[in-house]
Amino acid sequence: MKILVAMSGGVDSTVAAYILKEKGYEVEGAYMQMLDTPASVCACENARTAARKMDIPFHIIDAKEAFRSCVLDYFVNAYLEGNTPNPCVRCNETIKFGYFIKYAKSVGCDKIATGHYARVAYNENTGLYELRKSSDEAKDQSYFLYRLNQEQLSYSLFPLEEISKEEVRMIAEKCDFNNAKTKDSQDICFVENGKYVDYIEAYTGKTLNPGYFVDTDGKILAKHKGIACYTIGQRKGVGVSLGMGSPAYVISKDALTNTVVMGADSLLFTNTINGNDICFIDGKFPNEPVKVMAKHRYNQKPSEATIIVHRDGVLTVTASFVMPQRAVTPGQSLVFYSGDKILGGAIVV
Numbered sequence: 001m002k003i004l005v006a007m008s009g010g011v012d013s014t015v016a017a018y019i020l021k022e023k024g025y026e027v028e029g030a031y032m033q034m035l036d037t038p039a040s041v042c043a044c045e046n047a048r049t050a051a052r053k054m055d056i057p058f059h060i061i062d063a064k065e066a067f068r069s070c071v072l073d074y075f076v077n078a079y080l081e082g083n084t085p086n087p088c089v090r091c092n093e094t095i096k097f098g099y100f101i102k103y104a105k106s107v108g109c110d111k112i113a114t115g116h117y118a119r120v121a122y123n124e125n126t127g128l129y130e131l132r133k134s135s136d137e138a139k140d141q142s143y144f145l146y147r148l149n150q151e152q153l154s155y156s157l158f159p160l161e162e163i164s165k166e167e168v169r170m171i172a173e174k175c176d177f178n179n180a181k182t183k184d185s186q187d188i189c190f191v192e193n194g195k196y197v198d199y200i201e202a203y204t205g206k207t208l209n210p211g212y213f214v215d216t217d218g219k220i221l222a223k224h225k226g227i228a229c230y231t232i233g234q235r236k237g238v239g240v241s242l243g244m245g246s247p248a249y250v251i252s253k254d255a256l257t258n259t260v261v262m263g264a265d266s267l268l269f270t271n272t273i274n275g276n277d278i279c280f281i282d283g284k285f286p287n288e289p290v291k292v293m294a295k296h297r298y299n300q301k302p303s304e305a306t307i308i309v310h311r312d313g314v315l316t317v318t319a320s321f322v323m324p325q326r327a328v329t330p331g332q333s334l335v336f337y338s339g340d341k342i343l344g345g346a347i348v349v
Contacts, residue, residue: 002026003157004059004109006100007051009043011179012115014050015168016159018175020113021054028109030059032100034067034091035190046179053177061103063095070094072190076203079196079228082255083331086144086298087188093147101155111157118142119161120153128282129153133340136164143298146335146345147279197229211258213240216251216267224260227253233268233327269324275317275334275346278309282343285309293337294319296328296348302337317346 005017007029021027029051031044044060051058071091078085096114104112117134118141129150134140148156160168172180191199201207208226215221221240224230230238234250240262242248248262273296278285286309293302304322309315319334328348335345 001110002028002108003111003113004100004104004107005029005113006096006115007031007047007058008115009046009050009179010115010185011172011177011182012117012160012165012168013047014115014177014179015171016113016115017051017056018054018171018177019159020157021056027054028057028059028107029054030061030100030103032061032063032067032095034063034071034095036064037190050177050179053175059103059107061100063099066099067091067095070098072203075188076200078331079200080204080255082227082253084231084329085331086333087190088144089147089333092145097145097148097152097156101152104155111155113157113159115160116141116145116158117160117165118145118158120156120158122154126282131281131342133337133342134158134160135162136160139165142342143295143333143335146281146333146342148281149279150281150283153281197226200228209258211260213238213248213262214259215242216261216263221248221262227255227258227260230260232329238262268327270328271321271324273305273319273321273325273328273334274349275319276314276349278315278317278344278346280344285311285315290336290343292319292343293339294321294334295337296325296332296334302335305336307336316349 003020003025005027007013007017017027017029031047048058071087074090075085075087101112117136117139119132121130121132123130131142131145133142169180187194208228210226211224213221213224230250232250235247240248249265249268250260251263251267252261289306289308291306294305295302305319307317307319309317330348332348333345334348336343
Protein backbone atom coordinates (compact mmCIF):
# COMPACT_ATOMS: atom_id res chain seq x y z
CA MET A 1 0.00 0.00 0.00
CA LYS A 2 1.34 3.42 -1.00
CA ILE A 3 0.65 6.22 1.48
CA LEU A 4 1.22 9.94 0.96
CA VAL A 5 1.96 11.70 4.24
CA ALA A 6 1.16 15.38 4.63
CA MET A 7 4.42 16.66 6.12
CA SER A 8 4.23 20.16 7.58
CA GLY A 9 7.83 20.31 8.72
CA GLY A 10 6.75 19.71 12.32
CA VAL A 11 7.52 16.79 14.59
CA ASP A 12 4.05 15.19 14.50
CA SER A 13 3.81 14.64 10.75
CA THR A 14 7.46 13.60 10.59
CA VAL A 15 6.93 10.88 13.18
CA ALA A 16 3.69 9.85 11.46
CA ALA A 17 5.67 9.16 8.28
CA TYR A 18 8.35 7.30 10.26
CA ILE A 19 5.79 5.05 11.99
CA LEU A 20 4.20 4.07 8.68
CA LYS A 21 7.55 3.29 7.09
CA GLU A 22 8.53 1.16 10.09
CA LYS A 23 5.31 -0.80 9.62
CA GLY A 24 6.37 -1.66 6.09
CA TYR A 25 4.19 0.67 4.04
CA GLU A 26 5.42 2.34 0.87
CA VAL A 27 5.62 5.91 2.16
CA GLU A 28 6.03 9.19 0.34
CA GLY A 29 6.01 12.66 1.87
CA ALA A 30 4.45 15.86 0.60
CA TYR A 31 4.48 19.48 1.70
CA MET A 32 1.38 21.54 0.98
CA GLN A 33 2.64 24.99 -0.01
CA MET A 34 -0.29 27.16 1.06
CA LEU A 35 1.59 30.42 1.67
CA ASP A 36 4.42 32.28 -0.03
CA THR A 37 6.24 33.41 3.11
CA PRO A 38 9.70 32.86 4.66
CA ALA A 39 8.10 30.70 7.36
CA SER A 40 6.50 28.50 4.70
CA VAL A 41 9.82 28.11 2.86
CA CYS A 42 11.50 27.13 6.14
CA ALA A 43 8.77 24.59 6.95
CA CYS A 44 9.08 23.09 3.48
CA GLU A 45 12.82 22.66 3.91
CA ASN A 46 12.30 21.03 7.32
CA ALA A 47 9.87 18.57 5.75
CA ARG A 48 12.24 17.88 2.85
CA THR A 49 15.13 17.28 5.26
CA ALA A 50 13.05 14.82 7.31
CA ALA A 51 11.94 12.97 4.15
CA ARG A 52 15.54 12.74 2.97
CA LYS A 53 16.61 11.34 6.34
CA MET A 54 13.92 8.64 6.05
CA ASP A 55 14.88 8.04 2.40
CA ILE A 56 11.34 8.54 1.10
CA PRO A 57 10.20 10.41 -2.04
CA PHE A 58 9.12 13.99 -1.42
CA HIS A 59 6.54 16.15 -3.23
CA ILE A 60 5.82 19.86 -3.07
CA ILE A 61 2.19 20.64 -3.81
CA ASP A 62 1.24 24.15 -4.88
CA ALA A 63 -1.99 24.76 -2.95
CA LYS A 64 -1.69 28.53 -2.61
CA GLU A 65 -4.65 29.45 -4.81
CA ALA A 66 -6.92 26.81 -3.28
CA PHE A 67 -5.90 27.91 0.21
CA ARG A 68 -6.57 31.55 -0.62
CA SER A 69 -10.05 30.94 -2.02
CA CYS A 70 -11.16 28.30 0.50
CA VAL A 71 -9.56 29.51 3.72
CA LEU A 72 -8.12 33.02 3.59
CA ASP A 73 -11.13 34.63 1.90
CA TYR A 74 -13.42 32.76 4.30
CA PHE A 75 -11.41 33.90 7.33
CA VAL A 76 -11.31 37.57 6.38
CA ASN A 77 -14.93 37.80 5.24
CA ALA A 78 -16.20 36.10 8.39
CA TYR A 79 -14.44 38.62 10.60
CA LEU A 80 -15.73 41.54 8.54
CA GLU A 81 -19.25 40.13 8.94
CA GLY A 82 -18.88 40.20 12.72
CA ASN A 83 -18.11 36.50 13.24
CA THR A 84 -15.11 34.75 14.79
CA PRO A 85 -14.21 31.92 12.37
CA ASN A 86 -12.14 28.81 12.95
CA PRO A 87 -9.94 28.56 9.84
CA CYS A 88 -8.42 25.21 10.86
CA VAL A 89 -11.82 23.52 10.55
CA ARG A 90 -12.26 24.97 7.08
CA CYS A 91 -8.72 24.08 6.03
CA ASN A 92 -9.05 20.46 7.11
CA GLU A 93 -12.29 20.01 5.20
CA THR A 94 -11.22 21.65 1.95
CA ILE A 95 -7.42 21.54 1.79
CA LYS A 96 -5.77 18.92 4.00
CA PHE A 97 -8.42 16.28 3.38
CA GLY A 98 -9.83 17.69 0.14
CA TYR A 99 -7.18 19.10 -2.17
CA PHE A 100 -4.53 16.81 -0.67
CA ILE A 101 -6.53 13.60 -1.20
CA LYS A 102 -7.21 14.62 -4.79
CA TYR A 103 -3.49 15.07 -5.37
CA ALA A 104 -2.67 11.76 -3.66
CA LYS A 105 -5.04 9.91 -5.97
CA SER A 106 -3.48 11.59 -9.00
CA VAL A 107 -0.04 10.18 -8.11
CA GLY A 108 -1.32 6.67 -7.45
CA CYS A 109 -1.45 6.63 -3.64
CA ASP A 110 -3.90 4.35 -1.84
CA LYS A 111 -4.20 6.42 1.35
CA ILE A 112 -3.10 9.68 2.90
CA ALA A 113 -1.84 10.20 6.44
CA THR A 114 -1.42 13.24 8.68
CA GLY A 115 0.04 14.00 12.09
CA HIS A 116 -3.34 14.78 13.64
CA TYR A 117 -4.15 13.41 17.08
CA ALA A 118 -7.38 11.57 16.32
CA ARG A 119 -8.58 8.07 15.40
CA VAL A 120 -10.51 6.69 12.45
CA ALA A 121 -12.21 3.31 12.67
CA TYR A 122 -14.37 1.20 10.38
CA ASN A 123 -17.59 -0.11 11.95
CA GLU A 124 -18.36 -3.46 10.35
CA ASN A 125 -21.92 -3.45 11.74
CA THR A 126 -22.90 -0.18 10.08
CA GLY A 127 -20.46 -0.25 7.16
CA LEU A 128 -19.40 3.28 8.06
CA TYR A 129 -16.17 4.99 9.06
CA GLU A 130 -16.09 6.71 12.44
CA LEU A 131 -14.00 9.59 13.74
CA ARG A 132 -12.96 9.21 17.35
CA LYS A 133 -10.99 11.18 19.91
CA SER A 134 -7.27 10.61 20.28
CA SER A 135 -6.04 8.39 23.08
CA ASP A 136 -4.05 11.48 24.17
CA GLU A 137 -6.93 13.65 25.42
CA ALA A 138 -4.61 16.60 26.07
CA LYS A 139 -3.68 16.80 22.37
CA ASP A 140 -6.92 15.54 20.80
CA GLN A 141 -7.70 17.36 17.53
CA SER A 142 -10.92 15.59 16.54
CA TYR A 143 -12.83 18.85 17.12
CA PHE A 144 -11.12 20.33 14.06
CA LEU A 145 -11.96 17.29 11.92
CA TYR A 146 -15.72 17.03 12.49
CA ARG A 147 -16.52 18.11 8.92
CA LEU A 148 -14.76 15.14 7.30
CA ASN A 149 -17.08 12.89 5.30
CA GLN A 150 -17.12 9.14 4.70
CA GLU A 151 -14.97 9.31 1.57
CA GLN A 152 -12.34 11.44 3.28
CA LEU A 153 -12.21 9.20 6.36
CA SER A 154 -12.01 6.05 4.23
CA TYR A 155 -8.89 7.44 2.56
CA SER A 156 -7.19 8.70 5.74
CA LEU A 157 -4.82 7.32 8.34
CA PHE A 158 -3.79 8.87 11.67
CA PRO A 159 -0.59 7.07 12.70
CA LEU A 160 -0.41 8.97 16.02
CA GLU A 161 -3.85 7.78 17.12
CA GLU A 162 -2.61 5.54 19.92
CA ILE A 163 0.45 7.42 21.20
CA SER A 164 1.04 10.55 23.25
CA LYS A 165 2.88 13.72 22.37
CA GLU A 166 5.64 12.72 24.79
CA GLU A 167 6.11 9.44 22.91
CA VAL A 168 6.19 11.31 19.60
CA ARG A 169 9.04 13.51 20.82
CA MET A 170 10.90 10.48 22.18
CA ILE A 171 10.71 8.80 18.77
CA ALA A 172 11.87 12.00 17.06
CA GLU A 173 14.83 12.35 19.40
CA LYS A 174 15.77 8.67 18.96
CA CYS A 175 15.75 9.16 15.19
CA ASP A 176 17.62 12.46 15.51
CA PHE A 177 15.02 14.39 13.51
CA ASN A 178 15.89 18.07 13.35
CA ASN A 179 12.41 19.08 14.57
CA ALA A 180 12.40 16.81 17.66
CA LYS A 181 12.34 19.75 20.08
CA THR A 182 10.43 22.25 17.99
CA LYS A 183 7.71 23.94 20.01
CA ASP A 184 4.08 23.37 19.05
CA SER A 185 2.54 26.27 17.16
CA GLN A 186 -0.26 28.01 19.04
CA ASP A 187 -1.14 30.56 16.38
CA ILE A 188 -3.08 30.47 13.13
CA CYS A 189 -0.45 29.50 10.57
CA PHE A 190 -0.94 32.51 8.32
CA VAL A 191 -1.20 35.16 11.08
CA GLU A 192 2.03 36.30 12.68
CA ASN A 193 2.02 36.60 16.47
CA GLY A 194 -1.75 36.38 16.63
CA LYS A 195 -2.19 39.86 15.10
CA TYR A 196 -5.22 38.93 13.02
CA VAL A 197 -6.50 42.51 12.68
CA ASP A 198 -3.21 43.56 11.06
CA TYR A 199 -3.54 40.57 8.76
CA ILE A 200 -7.10 41.46 7.75
CA GLU A 201 -6.13 45.05 6.95
CA ALA A 202 -3.11 43.94 4.93
CA TYR A 203 -5.15 41.31 3.08
CA THR A 204 -7.96 43.71 2.14
CA GLY A 205 -5.75 46.78 1.71
CA LYS A 206 -8.18 48.71 3.90
CA THR A 207 -8.26 49.85 7.49
CA LEU A 208 -11.20 48.74 9.61
CA ASN A 209 -14.09 51.15 9.93
CA PRO A 210 -14.44 52.53 13.47
CA GLY A 211 -17.88 52.45 15.05
CA TYR A 212 -19.51 52.62 18.45
CA PHE A 213 -19.78 50.56 21.59
CA VAL A 214 -23.40 50.62 22.77
CA ASP A 215 -25.21 49.20 25.78
CA THR A 216 -28.13 46.79 25.52
CA ASP A 217 -30.53 49.74 25.18
CA GLY A 218 -28.57 51.14 22.23
CA LYS A 219 -26.98 54.00 24.19
CA ILE A 220 -23.58 55.00 22.79
CA LEU A 221 -20.77 54.36 25.28
CA ALA A 222 -17.60 55.05 23.27
CA LYS A 223 -15.95 54.60 19.89
CA HIS A 224 -14.42 51.29 18.83
CA LYS A 225 -11.66 50.50 16.30
CA GLY A 226 -13.69 48.11 14.13
CA ILE A 227 -15.87 45.10 14.97
CA ALA A 228 -13.20 42.61 13.86
CA CYS A 229 -11.08 43.74 16.83
CA TYR A 230 -13.44 42.21 19.37
CA THR A 231 -14.92 38.83 20.19
CA ILE A 232 -17.83 37.68 22.32
CA GLY A 233 -17.01 37.60 26.03
CA GLN A 234 -14.05 39.97 25.70
CA ARG A 235 -13.39 42.46 28.48
CA LYS A 236 -9.66 43.12 28.37
CA GLY A 237 -8.58 45.83 25.94
CA VAL A 238 -12.08 47.19 25.40
CA GLY A 239 -11.78 50.16 27.73
CA VAL A 240 -15.51 50.50 28.39
CA SER A 241 -17.48 50.21 31.61
CA LEU A 242 -21.19 50.24 32.34
CA GLY A 243 -20.86 52.94 34.97
CA MET A 244 -20.48 52.72 38.76
CA GLY A 245 -17.41 50.59 38.16
CA SER A 246 -19.37 47.70 36.61
CA PRO A 247 -17.22 45.76 34.14
CA ALA A 248 -18.49 45.53 30.56
CA TYR A 249 -18.19 42.53 28.27
CA VAL A 250 -18.76 42.15 24.54
CA ILE A 251 -22.25 40.63 24.32
CA SER A 252 -22.83 40.76 20.56
CA LYS A 253 -21.75 42.50 17.35
CA ASP A 254 -23.75 43.93 14.46
CA ALA A 255 -21.90 44.32 11.17
CA LEU A 256 -24.79 46.21 9.54
CA THR A 257 -24.70 49.04 12.11
CA ASN A 258 -20.99 48.53 12.92
CA THR A 259 -21.79 48.43 16.62
CA VAL A 260 -20.45 46.33 19.48
CA VAL A 261 -22.98 45.68 22.24
CA MET A 262 -21.61 45.73 25.79
CA GLY A 263 -23.25 44.28 28.87
CA ALA A 264 -22.87 42.44 32.15
CA ASP A 265 -21.21 39.04 32.37
CA SER A 266 -24.55 37.44 33.25
CA LEU A 267 -25.81 38.22 29.73
CA LEU A 268 -23.15 35.93 28.24
CA PHE A 269 -24.85 32.75 29.44
CA THR A 270 -27.38 30.73 27.49
CA ASN A 271 -28.73 27.19 27.41
CA THR A 272 -29.50 27.31 23.69
CA ILE A 273 -27.10 27.41 20.74
CA ASN A 274 -28.22 27.55 17.11
CA GLY A 275 -26.12 26.47 14.15
CA ASN A 276 -26.20 26.17 10.37
CA ASP A 277 -24.01 24.54 7.72
CA ILE A 278 -24.62 21.24 9.52
CA CYS A 279 -22.76 18.04 8.81
CA PHE A 280 -22.92 14.54 10.25
CA ILE A 281 -20.07 12.13 9.66
CA ASP A 282 -22.41 9.27 8.80
CA GLY A 283 -24.18 11.51 6.26
CA LYS A 284 -27.52 11.13 8.02
CA PHE A 285 -29.57 13.91 9.63
CA PRO A 286 -31.60 12.76 12.67
CA ASN A 287 -35.39 13.10 12.49
CA GLU A 288 -35.81 13.00 16.27
CA PRO A 289 -34.12 14.84 19.16
CA VAL A 290 -30.76 13.28 20.04
CA LYS A 291 -28.97 13.45 23.38
CA VAL A 292 -25.29 14.21 22.89
CA MET A 293 -22.27 15.74 24.53
CA ALA A 294 -21.37 18.98 22.78
CA LYS A 295 -18.99 21.92 22.91
CA HIS A 296 -18.75 25.22 21.07
CA ARG A 297 -15.03 25.92 21.57
CA TYR A 298 -12.00 23.68 21.13
CA ASN A 299 -10.61 24.15 24.64
CA GLN A 300 -13.85 23.20 26.43
CA LYS A 301 -15.03 19.95 27.92
CA PRO A 302 -18.17 18.62 26.20
CA SER A 303 -21.41 19.23 28.07
CA GLU A 304 -24.77 17.44 28.02
CA ALA A 305 -27.18 18.69 25.36
CA THR A 306 -30.10 17.65 23.17
CA ILE A 307 -29.93 18.52 19.48
CA ILE A 308 -32.83 18.99 17.08
CA VAL A 309 -32.37 19.39 13.33
CA HIS A 310 -34.84 21.76 11.65
CA ARG A 311 -35.82 21.36 8.01
CA ASP A 312 -37.42 24.72 7.26
CA GLY A 313 -35.95 25.23 3.80
CA VAL A 314 -32.35 25.40 5.02
CA LEU A 315 -31.10 22.80 7.48
CA THR A 316 -30.36 24.28 10.90
CA VAL A 317 -29.79 22.79 14.33
CA THR A 318 -30.62 23.80 17.88
CA ALA A 319 -28.64 22.46 20.82
CA SER A 320 -30.29 22.74 24.24
CA PHE A 321 -27.70 22.39 27.01
CA VAL A 322 -28.34 21.15 30.53
CA MET A 323 -25.80 23.63 31.90
CA PRO A 324 -25.65 27.25 30.68
CA GLN A 325 -22.87 27.95 28.19
CA ARG A 326 -20.79 31.14 28.34
CA ALA A 327 -19.72 33.42 25.49
CA VAL A 328 -21.27 31.52 22.58
CA THR A 329 -19.57 33.00 19.52
CA PRO A 330 -20.99 33.10 15.96
CA GLY A 331 -18.52 31.57 13.50
CA GLN A 332 -17.13 29.00 15.91
CA SER A 333 -17.96 25.30 15.61
CA LEU A 334 -20.56 23.47 17.67
CA VAL A 335 -19.42 19.84 17.73
CA PHE A 336 -21.45 16.80 18.84
CA TYR A 337 -20.06 13.69 20.55
CA SER A 338 -21.30 10.30 21.67
CA GLY A 339 -18.68 9.01 24.07
CA ASP A 340 -15.38 9.30 22.20
CA LYS A 341 -17.10 9.28 18.79
CA ILE A 342 -17.62 12.53 16.89
CA LEU A 343 -21.10 12.64 15.38
CA GLY A 344 -20.80 15.92 13.49
CA GLY A 345 -21.38 19.58 14.08
CA ALA A 346 -22.42 22.99 12.79
CA ILE A 347 -21.31 26.61 12.59
CA VAL A 348 -22.65 28.74 15.43
CA VAL A 349 -25.00 31.55 14.37
